[in-house]
Structures are given as C-alpha cells and as structure tokens.
Amino acid sequence: MKKDDFSNRINNGALRPMDMKGAKGRVTYGILSVVMLLHLLIVCIPVVWMIMLCFKEPAEIYSKTPTFFPKSIDLGKIAGLWNQLEIYRYYLNTLIVAVGCVIFDVGISGLAGYSLSRLKPKGSRVYFVLVSITMLLPATTAMVPNYMLYKDLGLLNSYIPLWLIAGMNMFHVLLFKSSFDGLPLSIIEAAKIDGASDIKIFLKIVIPMSMPVVVTCSIFTFNGAFGDFFWPYLLITDPEKTVMGVRLFEIKNSNLSMDKQMVAALFTLLPQAIIFILFQKQIMGGINIGGVKG
Amino acid sequence: MLHTSEINLATKKKKKKLFTRADISGWLLIAPSFILMCVLILRPQIMGMVWSTFEMKGFQVVKFVGLDNFKRVLTNTDFLQTFINTWEYLGWSLVIGLLPPFIIAIVMNEMAVFRKTIRTLVYFPGIMPAVAVSVLWAFIYQPNVSGMLNAILAKFGVEPYGWLQDGRFTILYIIISMTWSGMAGTAIYYFAGLQGVNNELYEAAMIDGAGFFTRLRVVVIPYMLPMLLVFAARQCIGVFQVVDQPLQMTGGGPNNASMSMGLLSYNYAFVNYRPQLAMVVNVITFCVIMIFTLIYNHVDKRASENM
Numbered sequence: 059m060k061k062d063d064f065s066n067r068i069n070n071g072a073l074r075p076m077d078m079k080g081a082k083g084r085v086t087y088g089i090l091s092v093v094m095l096l097h098l099l100i101v102c103i104p105v106v107w108m109i110m111l112c113f114k115e116p117a118e119i120y121s122k123t124p125t126f127f128p129k130s131i132d133l134g135k136i137a138g139l140w141n142q143l144e145i146y147r148y149y150l151n152t153l154i155v156a157v158g159c160v161i162f163d164v165g166i167s168g169l170a171g172y173s174l175s176r177l178k179p180k181g182s183r184v185y186f187v188l189v190s191i192t193m194l195l196p197a198t199t200a201m202v203p204n205y206m207l208y209k210d211l212g213l214l215n216s217y218i219p220l221w222l223i224a225g226m227n228m229f230h231v232l233l234f235k236s237s238f239d240g241l242p243l244s245i246i247e248a249a250k251i252d253g254a255s256d257i258k259i260f261l262k263i264v265i266p267m268s269m270p271v272v273v274t275c276s277i278f279t280f281n282g283a284f285g286d287f288f289w290p291y292l293l294i295t296d297p298e299k300t301v302m303g304v305r306l307f308e309i310k311n312s313n314l315s316m317d318k319q320m321v322a323a324l325f326t327l328l329p330q331a332i333i334f335i336l337f338q339k340q341i342m343g344g345i346n347i348g349g350v351k352g
Numbered sequence: 353m354l355h356t357s358e359i360n361l362a363t364k365k366k367k368k369k370l371f372t373r374a375d376i377s378g379w380l381l382i383a384p385s386f387i388l389m390c391v392l393i394l395r396p397q398i399m400g401m402v403w404s405t406f407e408m409k410g411f412q413v414v415k416f417v418g419l420d421n422f423k424r425v426l427t428n429t430d431f432l433q434t435f436i437n438t439w440e441y442l443g444w445s446l447v448i449g450l451l452p453p454f455i456i457a458i459v460m461n462e463m464a465v466f467r468k469t470i471r472t473l474v475y476f477p478g479i480m481p482a483v484a485v486s487v488l489w490a491f492i493y494q495p496n497v498s499g500m501l502n503a504i505l506a507k508f509g510v511e512p513y514g515w516l517q518d519g520r521f522t523i524l525y526i527i528i529s530m531t532w533s534g535m536a537g538t539a540i541y542y543f544a545g546l547q548g549v550n551n552e553l554y555e556a557a558m559i560d561g562a563g564f565f566t567r568l569r570v571v572v573i574p575y576m577l578p579m580l581l582v583f584a585a586r587q588c589i590g591v592f593q594v595v596d597q598p599l600q601m602t603g604g605g606p607n608n609a610s611m612s613m614g615l616l617s618y619n620y621a622f623v624n625y626r627p628q629l630a631m632v633v634n635v636i637t638f639c640v641i642m643i644f645t646l647i648y649n650h651v652d653k654r655a656s657e658n659m
Contacts, residue, residue, distance in 0.1 A: 067464040071546065072554050072567040086564045090459050097456055098473050100532070105476070107500055108488050120498050123506075170385035179378025180371055185386055192393045194649065196641040198593045198614055199634045202627045203396035203403065206411050226388035256377050285481020287596055292622065303483045307600060310487050316498070323487040330479045338472065345540055 108320050112136060116315040139321045143309070145302075149325075152302040155217050155290070156283035159224030163279040164272055166225040171234025172260055176246065189228045205292060215296045220289055224282075230275050237271035238264060274344035277337050281330045302326050397638075404631035411627055425632045430608055430616065435636075437523060438592060438613045444527040445591040450584055453535040457542030458572065471540065478536030486600035489529035490516075493601075516602055519609035526597050526610055538583060545579050546572070578654065585648035589641055613637045 065078030068087060077083025111119060113128035113135065140146065174182055208219045241264065249259050265272060287303040294300055300308070302325070309322045334341060371379070379386075404421055407414040425431055460470055477485070492500040493515035502512040516522050549571060557567045595614035598604055604611035604619070613633055621630035 064464065068462070069551065070464070070467075071458065071461040071549075072564055072572065073462050074554060074558055076558065077564070082563070087462070087464075090462050093455075094459050094463060094470065097459070098470070101473055101477055101536075104488055104492055104500065104532075108491070111491070120496075122497060124498050124503050166384045166388065169381040173378045173381035177374060177378030177381065179375035179382070181375075182378065182382060185382055188386075188389060188394075192389055194645045195393060195397055196589065196593055196638055196645075198595070198617065198641075199400045199631075199638045200393060200396035201617070201634065202621050202630050203399040204392055205621070206627070207391070207396070209411055222388060222392060226385065226392050228389065228393075231385060256381070260381075281479065285483060287481070287483045287600070303481055306483045306487060310483075310490065310600070316491060319487055320491070323484045327480045327484045330481065331476075334476075334479045342471070342475075342540070342544075345537075345544055 108323065111317055111320040112324055114317050116317060119316045136321055139318060140325070143318065143322055143325075145322070145325045148300060148302045148305045149329075151299055152284055155220050155286075155301055156280045158217060158221040159283040160276045160279050162221040162225035163227055163230055164276060167227050167230040167275070168234050168265070168272070169260070170231045172238050172264060174231070175235045175238035176264075177256065189231055193228045193232075208293060214293055215299055216293075217299075219293055220283070220286070223289060224279055227275075227279070230279075233271055233275060234268070237268050241267055270340065270343065273337070273340050277333060277341060278344060281333060284329050285326060400631045400638075401635055404628060404635050406628060408626070408628040410625055421628045421632045425629050425636075430611065431633075433608055434611045434613055434616045437609070437611055438594075438637075440523045441527060441594055441612055442588055442591050444524050445530070445587060446584070448524075448527050449531040449535060449587060449591075450580075452531065453538035454542050454576070454580060456535070456539045457546055458568065460539070460543050461546045471543065474543075475536050475540050477533040478540070480533055482533070482596050483600060485529060485533045486597060489532070490601055492529075493525060516610075517606055519606045522602060522606065522610040526601055527591075529601070530591075530594075530597055541583070542576065542579065545576055549575050578651075581651045582648070585644060585651055588644045589648065592641055592644065593637065 066075045068078055069075050073083060073087055073090075078087065107126070110126060110128055113131050115129070118124065118129060170185075173179065174186060204219075208214060213219050245263060245267075246259055249263055254262070285303050286301070287307065290301045291304045291307065294304065306322050306326045309319055314322075403413060405416060405418055407417045407420075456474065460467070460474060463470055480488075494500070494502065495512060495514045495517050497503060497506050497512050499512075499515070501515065505511075505513065516525055553571045554567050557570055562570060593614050594612050595618055598610045598612050598615045599618065602610045604615050613636070617630040617633035617637070619630075620633060621627045
C-alpha cells in the first residue's frame with residue numbers, strides 16, 4: 059500500500075507512476091536518486107568542512123593526519139574572533155553600503171520603471187531602447203574610465219560610487235516596469251481623479267501593491283552588495299571604510315591561520331544565508347519572474 | 353462656444369509645446385536612471401575606446417598617439433598567452449559548466465520526495481559571495497595534506513597534489529570552483545523552466561513506447577533548448593570577462609598560467625598604472641564580446657519567438 063503511494067508521487071517529470079510498476083523504472087529512479095545524493099554531497103561537504111575548520115585549532119588543521127571533526131566545539135572561539143578580527147566594524151560598513159544600494163536601486167529603477175510603465179512620456183521609447191542596448195554591453199570596458207571619473211570627482215574612499223552603480227541596474231528597471239504593467243489601472247485613475255500627485259500615487263498606491271517585486275529586487279541588491287568585491291576593492295582604500303568582502307580577501311592573503319580565514323568567510327556569507335532562509339519564497343519567486351539573476 | 357475654444361487651446365498647446373506637463377514629470381522620474389546610464393554605462397564605453405589611443409600619465413590624459421598603445425600591448429609576450437588563456441576559461445566553462453546544471457535540474461525535477469529541501473540545498477552555493485567561494489576553494493585546493501582534496505586523497509594513500517600550482521590545469525580548477533557556485537542559480541532557473549513542461553506530453557510519449565531517456569529527448573530537450581542556448585551565450589559573455597576569481601585565487605599565477613584578459617587589464621591599470629594599456633585590452637575584449645552578444649541576441653530573439 060505504502061509503495062503504491064510512493065510510486066504515485068513520481069509524477070513530476072519524465073518518469074511516470076506507471077514506470078514504477080516495472081523494474082526498469084525503479085532502477086532509473088534509483089540511479090537518479092544516487093546522482094541527486096552525490097550532487098548534494100558535493101554541495102554540502104565543502105560547506106560543512108568549512109564550518110568544522112572554524113572550530114579547529116591551527117595545530118589540528120596543519121597536522122599530518124587531519125581529521126574531519128574538530129576536537130572540541132567551542133562557540134566562544136568564534137565570538138572571540140568576532141572581536142579580534144573586528145568583524146562588527148566591517149559589518150557596519152557593509153550594512154551602510156548595502157542599505158544605500160537598496161535605496162538607490164529601488165528609488166531610481168523603481169521610478170524609471172513606473173514612468174516607463176504608466177506615464178509613458180514622449181520620447182521614453184528612446185530610453186527604453188537604450189536600456190535594452192546597455193544591458194548587452196560588457197562591463198569590463200567601463201572599468202577604467204569610470205574609475206577615472208570617480209577619482210576626478212574625489213569619490214575615492216566614498217560609498218557614493220557603489221550606490222550609484224546599484225542605481226543603474228537596467229535589468230531592475232525592466233523588472234519594475236513589467237510589474238507595474240500588471241497593476242489594475244482603475245485604482246490609479248481613481249486616485250488621479252481625487253487629485254493625488256504622481257509621486258503620491260507612486261508612494262501610496264503603486265509601491266504597496268508592487269511589494270513582491272520591490273522585495274525581490276531589494277534582496278538581490280542587498281545580497282549582491284553584501285558580498286561585493288571588485289568595486290569596493292578598487293575604490294575603498296581607507297582601512298576604516300573597508301567592507302566585508304574586501305576584508306575577507308585581505309584576510310585570505312594575510313598569514314592568519316586557516317581557521318580564522320574560515321571564520322571570516324563564514325561571517326561574510328552569514329547575512330546572505332540568513333536572508334535566504336527568511337525570504338526563500340521571494341528569492342525563488344524572483345527567479346521565476348525574472349528568469350535572470352538580478 | 354466654450355467647447356470649440358477648448359479644442360483650439362488644446363491644439364495650440366500641442367503645436368507650441370513639444371512636451372506637456374505630464375511628459376516633463378514623466379521624464380523627471382526617468383532622469384536619475386537616464387543620467388546614470390549615460391554617465392556610467394554609455395560614456396565609459398566610448399571614452400574607453402577614445403582613450404585607448406592616448407598617451408597617459410597616471411590617470412591623466414596627455415596626448416593622442418594613435419595605435420601605439422595597441423602595438424605595445426599586442427607585442428607584449430604576455431598578451432598572446434593571456435588571450436589563449438581566456439579562451440581556455442571559456443572552453444572549460446562550456447565543458448564543465450554547461451550541462452551539469454541542466455542535468456541536475458532534470459534530476460531534481462524527477463525526485464518525488466524532499467523537493468523543497470533539495471531545491472534549498474542545491475541553491476545554497478549560489479548565495480555565497482564570490483570571495484567566500486574563493487576562500488573556501490583555496491582551502492579545498494591547498495597543496496599540502498591539510499587541504500580538503502589532498503586529505504581525501506591521503507585516505508586512499510595518494511601523495512598530496514599541487515592543484516592550483518599545477519599551471520597546466522589551474523584554469524580548469526578555477527572553472528570547477530566557479531561552476532560549483534555558479535551552477536546553483538542556473539540549475540534553479542532550469543528547474544523553474546521544467547515546471548512549464550506539460551506532463552501529458554510525457555504520458556503521450558510513453559504511450560508511444562518511449563523510455564525515460566527518449567522522453568527526455570523528445571519532450572524536455574526541445575522545450576528547454578532556447579533557454580539552454582540563452583544561458584550558454586550569457587555564460588560565454590560572463591566568463592570572457594572573468595576577473596574576480598583568478599585575482600582572488602591565484603593572482604593570475606603560477607607564471608601567468610591563469611591570467612585572463614580582465615585580470616591583465618586590471619593589472620595594467622591598477623598595478624602598473626598604465627590605464628591606456630588596460631583600455632586597449634578592454635577594447636579587444638569588447639570586440640570579442642560584441643560578437644558573442646550578436647549571437648546571443650540572435651539566439652534570444654529566436655528563443656522568445658519559440659516560447
């Protein structure tokens with residue numbers, strides 16, 4: 059009886075419940091399960107190993123016969139490294155960068171998407187075409203001229219360029235546009251008749267009704283900013299202002315022992331992991347609506 | 353009377369003003385995005401090309417020198433090696449990175465139990481920032497016995513191996529680490545795409561006597577092919593610009609074995625302080641990528657027509 063139930067559940071893909079009546083189908087399912095399991099091991103083992111390393115003493119890591127499990131699991135050690143490596147300071151810096159990036163992204167891309175979708179000013183097609191073109195341009199070519207611009211404007215060691223870069227996410231403009239396209243027109247018309255301004259309509263009606271796309275874009279932008287490396291590495295040379303991703307790179311290139319490096323790496327991905335767990339639905343939903351990683 | 357005067361006023365307005373008030377407020381909302389796009393995306397593409405023909409002192413433009421910078425870059429002995437390396441990155445990424453996410457997505461889709469848990473675990477490496485992945489894989493590839501792969505090899509009595517220090521395969525190993533985290537997102541996209549396949553098609557193929565793999569061939573592959581091609585093109589464009597991973601994992605070493613065009617340009621600009629040469633490298637990269645982009649555009653158009 060139980061077996062029947064199980065074979066009925068195999069109806070998601072090319073294998074059908076009928077297949078499970080025959081040996082061939084069962085063997086196929088078995089092989090697929092093994093492939094899945096192997097893949098999950100490849101995904102999980104490095105991460106678990108990394109967590110194990112965090113608890114090990116350098117002597118344990120660099121011994122001739124390293125073991126998988128640490129001798130002791132001491133959370134106090136991690137807390138100690140939080141202070142010793144001054145992670146809190148880099149967290150604060152990175153948080154300022156990431157929150158700013160979200161505000162710039164949602165503000166700039168959201169408004170532009172709204173205008174493209176609802177106001178459609180004369181000539182906005184030009185902008186729309188440019189958006190589509192710029193999405194195809196490689197980013198590397200822009201590296202040096204943009205660096206020179208930031209340098210000339212005196213924006214080195216400032217977070218402003220990082221925020222501006224987050225604000226020119228053309229993909230998010232299109233994402234916002236298509237989300238606003240789906241909003242019921244009647245509500246906006248009603249508000250307009252009541253004399254609400256465009257900005258007021260945007261803030262009071264459009265944004266609350268578009269929360270899914272706002273949340274999705276915010277999450278992708280926040281996560282991207284929190285682990286960002288390249289531009290912060292180029293622009294922020296003041297150690298007081300360094301962000302987490304760059305700090306981790308410095309730690310990797312320093313002579314700190316492997317356990318400390320791993321704790322730093324763990325702290326770098328912790329915020330993303332927490333956000334992923336909390337907002338899994340939105341992130342997976344974002345993949346479905348976007349079809350492209352923001 | 354009032355009616356006609358209103359119409360007159362409206363037509364007058366239309367003739368007089370190119371933009372109405374509504375147009376202006378619409379453009380005001382677009383303005384920040386438009387300005388950023390012009391200043392940070394379009395301008396640098398053009399200036400990068402222009403300045404690649406100028407002599408520079410530090411980051412100051414000095415004078416026009418024509419193609420001298422190109423001559424200097426192309427005659428540098430490192431350039432050819434780097435150019436070939438970049439194609440090697442691309443080649444390995446197509447060999448290693450193209451099919452595994454698709455296969456994993458198909459396998460995920462067949463699973464009857466723990467589907468949500470599997471999806472979460474498969475996606476997990478995708479949320480790791482590139483730096484954290486580099487640190488993790490630097491440990492995995494550690495050349496001595498404390499590294500993960502060598503520790504596993506040691507269990508089978510195999511001597512420790514140099515991994516990233518073996519110049520013949522450094523690029524392959526970097527691509528493996530990139531695939532480990534990069535395929536997570538791609539697999540989830542494919543998985544989401546597979547949800548769109550109508551189950552009745554499998555049943556129909558089954559009635560025709562098609563086995564599991566034949567069903568995949570006749571139902572899944574045709575359905576997913578456009579998406580696969582788009583991701584392949586996008587992967588080519590991305591990998592050809594690779595900078596972060598070689599910079600973080602090997603610094604381009606050993607002996608320039610993992611130097612990429614992106615990293616070479618980075619080194620020219622920010623290590624040697626000769627940005628004009630960096631821009632030359634970028635112009636060359638740009639040309640190659642534009643070819644990819646044209647192909648991508650073609651494929652994407654065909655894909656969206658089919659979908």
